[in-house]
Amino acid sequence: MSSDYIPFSPPSIGADEIDEVVDTLHSDWLTTGPKTRRFETEFRDYLQAPGALALNSCTAGLHLSLASLGIGEGDEVITTPMTFAATANVIEHVGARVVLADVQPDTLNIDPDQVAAKVTARTRAIMPVHYAGHPADMDEIDAIAEQHGLYVIEDAAHALPAAYRGQPIGSRNHLTAFSFYATKNMTTAEGGMLTGPTEVLDQARNLSLHGMSREAWRRYEQGGTWKYDIVAPGFKYNMTDIQAALGIHQLRRLAGFHQRRLEIVRQYNEAFSAQGLLAVPEQRPYVSHAWHLYVLRLVTDRVAVTRDQVISELQQRNIATSVHFIPIHLHSFYAGKYGFAPEDFPVALDSYQRMLSLPLNPRLTDTEIGRVIDAVVDVVSAGQYRMAA
Numbered sequence: 001m002s003s004d005y006i007p008f009s010p011p012s013i014g015a016d017e018i019d020e021v022v023d024t025l026h027s028d029w030l031t032t033g034p035k036t037r038r039f040e041t042e043f044r045d046y047l048q049a050p051g052a053l054a055l056n057s058c059t060a061g062l063h064l065s066l067a068s069l070g071i072g073e074g075d076e077v078i079t080t081p082m083t084f085a086a087t088a089n090v091i092e093h094v095g096a097r098v099v100l101a102d103v104q105p106d107t108l109n110i111d112p113d114q115v116a117a118k119v120t121a122r123t124r125a126i127m128p129v130h131y132a133g134h135p136a137d138m139d140e141i142d143a144i145a146e147q148h149g150l151y152v153i154e155d156a157a158h159a160l161p162a163a164y165r166g167q168p169i170g171s172r173n174h175l176t177a178f179s180f181y182a183t184k185n186m187t188t189a190e191g192g193m194l195t196g197p198t199e200v201l202d203q204a205r206n207l208s209l210h211g212m213s214r215e216a217w218r219r220y221e222q223g224g225t226w227k228y229d230i231v232a233p234g235f236k237y238n239m240t241d242i243q244a245a246l247g248i249h250q251l252r253r254l255a256g257f258h259q260r261r262l263e264i265v266r267q268y269n270e271a272f273s274a275q276g277l278l279a280v281p282e283q284r285p286y287v288s289h290a291w292h293l294y295v296l297r298l299v300t301d302r303v304a305v306t307r308d309q310v311i312s313e314l315q316q317r318n319i320a321t322s323v324h325f326i327p328i329h330l331h332s333f334y335a336g337k338y339g340f341a342p343e344d345f346p347v348a349l350d351s352y353q354r355m356l357s358l359p360l361n362p363r364l365t366d367t368e369i370g371r372v373i374d375a376v377v378d379v380v381s382a383g384q385y386r387m388a389a
């Protein structure tokens with residue numbers, strides 16, 4: 001990799017994280033133990049959540065949410081096509097059916113009107129994703145859930161720290177799953193946290209470690225007992241203390257990371273709003289946006305280059321980009337099983353075809369931000385020139 005390469009989302013790991021991991025390695029406890037408990041407590045307090053359960057991924061949190069609520073065979077779960085495959089995959093894992101509702105054109109979050117139209121007698125839950133870190137329309141989603149007696153499970157993989165009408169995402173009484181995957185706003189390499197009502201989290205905690213009876217994880221502690229009982233066929237989803245060692249310090253640095261993301265977004269928005277060739281990401285006035293992703297959309301009737309051409313031009317200039325996301329209904333498994341056509345979710349399809357995500361992470365220097373801006377403006381307006389010529 002050449003030294004002037006701008007990666008998409010490199011981790012920001014500091015000396016405190018490294019020291020804490022080393023301390024863990026020198027301790028007698030590597031897997032779920034005192035540091036995992038500490039991380040759970042600090043994360044819960046940070047969000048003022050009712051409770052928190054540390055896991056080995058956000059996917060595990062979403063899967064456990066469905067399993068803990070008893071959602072399965074014969075049930076339907078409504079979610080968005082504009083997400084990573086994990087959100088839909090877990091619905092398949094419990095044997096329920098994936099029902100997609102198209103997104104809103106401004107935020108690319110699930111559209112409550114589309115959700116309402118998809119509710120049937122079999123619907124059990126709605127799974128909104130706070131796309132890119134912008135909170136979904138929770139008041140409208142809650143109202144639909146209340147009217148039909150549905151659960152709401154929030155995919156908050158992007159939404160740390162974010163708030164909806166002043167309330168932090170993860171602080172409400174919904175099951176909410178966060179991701180600490182390497183590219184996310186804070187990382188434990190792999191990892192996740194599930195927040196929500198304590199009764200459901202107790203059930204999820206049990207299922208996260210084989211379905212062993214309560215407190216069985218203490219069996220190797222002093223005074224622990226060798227006896228345990230399997231009360232349900234659970235999973236292996238627990239977080240390790242090595243991961244928690246990273247998480248404890250990443251959480252402390254989150255506010256600083258967030259400030260830097262806001263500054264980068266300010267510079268990007270200012271640069272890209274000007275020419276009218278690019279739609280910059282929108283933020284509604286009543287939310288606090290986590291800015292996990294910076295997603296641009298080409299204004300296709302004014303730009304002569306395609307999204308794929310922009311990505312390859314930027315790649316040639318040593319700038320990494322990505323696309324979030326290939327909508328769920330375009331993947332062969334989902335298209336095959338459910339018979340989805342690309343046009344079934346027109347807003348998601350149209351946005352997908354003209355979107356790209358730019359590097360947005362606290363390690364970007366001002367020089368790098370300038371390079372990204374110059375390259376994008378150059379590539380996009382060159383396309384306009386070619387069209388005019």
Ligand SMILES: *Cc1c(COP(=O)(O)O)cnc(C)c1O
Nearest residue numbers: 057058059084086157179180181
């Ligand atoms: C990253 C991501 C996930 C999965 O997170 P893991 O921690 O890797 O399991 C789920 N949903 C969305 C929207 C994501 O971006």
